[in-house]
Amino acid sequence: MIASIRFWLLALALCAVGVPVFAKVPIPAGPEPGLSGVARSTTSLDAGWRFLRADAPGADAALFDDSAWSHVTLPHSFNGADGDDGGSYYRGVSWYRRTLIIGTIPAGRRAYLQFDGAALATDVFVNGVPVGRHEGGYARFRFDVTAALHAGTNIIAVKVDNSRLPQIAPLGGDFTVFGGLYRHVSLVETADTHFDLLDAGSPGGYVTTLALDERQASLRATLRLRNDGRTVSRAQLEIAIKDADGTTVATTSRAVKLAPGAVATQAVPLVLVSPHLWQGRANPYLYRVIATLSAPGGGDQIQLPLGLRTAAFDPAKGFLLNGKPYPLHGVNLFHSGRPGRGLAVTDEEVDEDIEQIDQLGATAIRFVHFQHPQEAYDEADRRGLIVLTEIGLNGVIDPGEPFRHNIEQQMRELIRQNRHHPSIVLWGLGNEVYATTPDVTRSIEAVQALAHQEDPSRPTIYAHCCQPDDNEKARISDVIGFNRYFGWYPGQDGSIGQWADDFHAHYPGRPFAVSEYGAGASIRHQQVPPPATNVPESGWHPEQAQTAYHMENWPQLAARPYLFGTFVWVAFDLASDGRHEGDRPGINDKGLISYDRAVRKDAYFYYQANWSDRPMLHIADRRLQVRTEASVPVLAFTNASRASLMVNGQTIGEAVAENHVLRWPAVPLAAGENVLTVTALSNGQTLRDTARWTRVPPSAFGAKAVPLIAPARRPAESAAPPGQEK
Numbered sequence: 183m184i185a186s187i188r189f190w191l192l193a194l195a196l197c198a199v200g201v202p203v204f205a206k207v208p209i210p211a212g213p214e215p216g217l218s219g220v221a222r223s224t225t226s227l228d229a230g231w232r233f234l235r236a237d238a239p240g241a242d243a244a245l246f247d248d249s250a251w252s253h254v255t256l257p258h259s260f261n262g263a264d265g266d267d268g269g270s271y272y273r274g275v276s277w278y279r280r281t282l283i284i285g286t287i288p289a290g291r292r293a294y295l296q297f298d299g300a301a302l303a304t305d306v307f308v309n310g311v312p313v314g315r316h317e318g319g320y321a322r323f324r325f326d327v328t329a330a331l332h333a334g335t336n337i338i339a340v341k342v343d344n345s346r347l348p349q350i351a352p353l354g355g356d357f358t359v360f361g362g363l364y365r366h367v368s369l370v371e372t373a374d375t376h377f378d379l380l381d382a383g384s385p386g387g388y389v390t391t392l393a394l395d396e397r398q399a400s401l402r403a404t405l406r407l408r409n410d411g412r413t414v415s416r417a418q419l420e421i422a423i424k425d426a427d428g429t430t431v432a433t434t435s436r437a438v439k440l441a442p443g444a445v446a447t448q449a450v451p452l453v454l455v456s457p458h459l460w461q462g463r464a465n466p467y468l469y470r471v472i473a474t475l476s477a478p479g480g481g482d483q484i485q486l487p488l489g490l491r492t493a494a495f496d497p498a499k500g501f502l503l504n505g506k507p508y509p510l511h512g513v514n515l516f517h518s519g520r521p522g523r524g525l526a527v528t529d530e531e532v533d534e535d536i537e538q539i540d541q542l543g544a545t546a547i548r549f550v551h552f553q554h555p556q557e558a559y560d561e562a563d564r565r566g567l568i569v570l571t572e573i574g575l576n577g578v579i580d581p582g583e584p585f586r587h588n589i590e591q592q593m594r595e596l597i598r599q600n601r602h603h604p605s606i607v608l609w610g611l612g613n614e615v616y617a618t619t620p621d622v623t624r625s626i627e628a629v630q631a632l633a634h635q636e637d638p639s640r641p642t643i644y645a646h647c648c649q650p651d652d653n654e655k656a657r658i659s660d661v662i663g664f665n666r667y668f669g670w671y672p673g674q675d676g677s678i679g680q681w682a683d684d685f686h687a688h689y690p691g692r693p694f695a696v697s698e699y700g701a702g703a704s705i706r707h708q709q710v711p712p713p714a715t716n717v718p719e720s721g722w723h724p725e726q727a728q729t730a731y732h733m734e735n736w737p738q739l740a741a742r743p744y745l746f747g748t749f750v751w752v753a754f755d756l757a758s759d760g761r762h763e764g765d766r767p768g769i770n771d772k773g774l775i776s777y778d779r780a781v782r783k784d785a786y787f788y789y790q791a792n793w794s795d796r797p798m799l800h801i802a803d804r805r806l807q808v809r810t811e812a813s814v815p816v817l818a819f820t821n822a823s824r825a826s827l828m829v830n831g832q833t834i835g836e837a838v839a840e841n842h843v844l845r846w847p848a849v850p851l852a853a854g855e856n857v858l859t860v861t862a863l864s865n866g867q868t869l870r871d872t873a874r875w876t877r878v879p880p881s882a883f884g885a886k887a888v889p890l891i892a893p894a895r896r897p898a899e900s901a902a903p904p905g906q907e908k
Contacts, residue, residue, distance in 0.1 A: 307341075820842060
């Protein structure tokens with residue numbers, strides 16, 4: 183067996199020069215027992231970086247003195263528009279540098295630096311030698327650094343620039359453009375003969391379902407093989423499919439011959455008998471495809487999830503999963519960003535976000551407005567959540583050819599890195615490009631053509647806003663999404679239901695979705711009843727206005743089965759440096775959950791009552807804790823049929839749920855603290871929720887109005903499991 187690159191962990195020497203120790207960690211998709219050759223290995227390079235938030239001429243040089251720079255661990259973002267990190271919003275150049283100590287580099291091995299995401303333009307140097315530049319902030323990319331490395335101490339220097347660069351999308355958008363090495367960085371080692379690691383960041387292969395019925399699945403595995411050696415490589419390619427229990431259910435193999443320095447594509451047919459379907463939330467069944475390349479001197483292996491399903495869009499019936507109507511209702515997920523850290527989050531935090539969306543009862547997620555981390559797609563596969571995902575063509579374009587090449591590159595990366603995910607059903611061409619010039623049309627047409635070329639099996643979607651529904655750019659994609667905010671933004675007259683009916687009547691053969699709808703809500707702003715008219719640009723966003731908005735809009739959307747999808751904007755509040763509204767600047771507060779993920783707003787529970795099968799009960803308006811009225815309305819959400827209310831231990835009465843809403847119009851409050859308890863029975867489970875409101879006389883505030891600012895949060899409100907007492 184050929185020896186791997188050895189990383190000597192010289193603890194004393196490393197400590198002396200301030201270089202952290204790091205361990206070599208094999209990837210989970212390691213070689214199967216008994217296979218010949220050596221599969222790839224991956225070493226995390228997240229620890230041990232020095233960082234400077236400024237440009238530093240000469241920082242690419244190996245002997246550059248970075249001793250005064252900060253120490254950081256990846257993932258790391260260098261700007262925080264929300265101010266929680268004590269910093270300020272910065273768009274510009276920053277530098278990262280790291281020492282890498284290598285023992286020996288045996289012949290017949292390759293080394294690649296892999297960046298899971300870096301925003302927006304990234305230049306990488308190894309020992310002062312430029313090894314590559316990547317333009318685009320949200321996709322994985324790799325550089326072959328074999329020739330630049332040497333035994334002993336190596337210096338990796340990375341220049342990252344999140345400036346508004348005219349050739350790189352996105353050029354616009356209602357969100358903060360965070361910068362930095364905000365996802366993982368690693369060193370990937372393979373044999374000379376391996377699956378292609380320079381294929382637009384892809385895993386080096388994918389599987390296409392050619393035909394599928396209850397008897398069998400006809401598949402085609404497409405693998406890109408690379409020989410970086412100097413002689414012909416004669417290798418054996420083996421492909422196995424394993425079911426969810428780990429049993430091998432299909433295999434095939436073939437001999438391959440690779441010329442030196444060549445890349446070859448192998449398309450291999452496979453048949454799987456009595457396939458188990460991927461059925462969305464009901465049964466997200468996943469197979470594993472294991473491709474192994476064995477050659478003299480080493481080998482390589484990749485593993486991919488495989489979900490067998492069909493997806494179709496019917497203009498009358500909506501979305502069809504495996505031939506049956508499957509309504510897509512869910513949320514937009516901008517990213518798993520956190521206050522003070524921006525997009526620099528862990529895989530565990532990504533999973534936590536998907537978990538909150540799963541508990542909501544959503545069947546789908548729209549990943550906006552750029553490619554998300556692999557963990558998000560993996561988790562959607564595992565949970566059976568349908569995904570719409572898109573590139574960063576947002577708001578504004580540049581008419582130049584470099585920009586067009588960049589959005590084509592982003593589409594190519596998005597598809598090649600993610601087409602193996604069964605959760606993905608649509609490729610998004612872009613979102614809300616405001617201009618209507620011919621350059622806009624040409625840009626969208628370019629990525630439409632590329633998407634069809636890269637993956638003919640999936641249709642495309644464009645999220646349209648701000649011009650007539652039949653605008654030229656809204657007719658390019660295979661299906662269309664509309665961002666519509668009836669009842670929140672001014673200038674959109676009528677109702678969302680009437681608008682949808684009108685479009686459907688004019689274009690009965692055009693499948694369409696509501697890709698965004700929503701309203702702002704500060705958990706610190708409380709007003710019962712909410713204002714009759716919303717003023718989005720104001721500093722007053724009472725939570726009750728958001729709740730009322732969704733209670734008005736969701737029934738209209740749910741009643742129209744021809745809509746293949748409806749997506750609330752947005753799952754979580756998010757950083758948007760250009761916003762100055764609500765309870766603080768720099769935040770888009772339309773989330774169903776607060777930016778720090780600590781508080782689920784009332785609208786979250788309204789949708790949970792409508793969407794989830796998990797028994798749940800929630801009293802609304804709980805954050806308006808001080809009341810002056812002797813009698814108040816009580817509102818609650820549940821997926822039980824009825825519930826009873828008690829105040830201070832006294833029974834008020836029972837209410838029947840109408841569209842999952844419980845109402846007690848006039849409930850008496852005693853002076854001082856009042857304990858409200860709502861109880862329901864669902865599937866043999868007792869549900870109970872409690873709120874505490876204090877009644878004070880209006881005179882307690884003198885000439886001032888009753889304060890409507892609620893505490894930011896209470897510990898008891900931190901994402902309690904649905905159906906449990908808070």
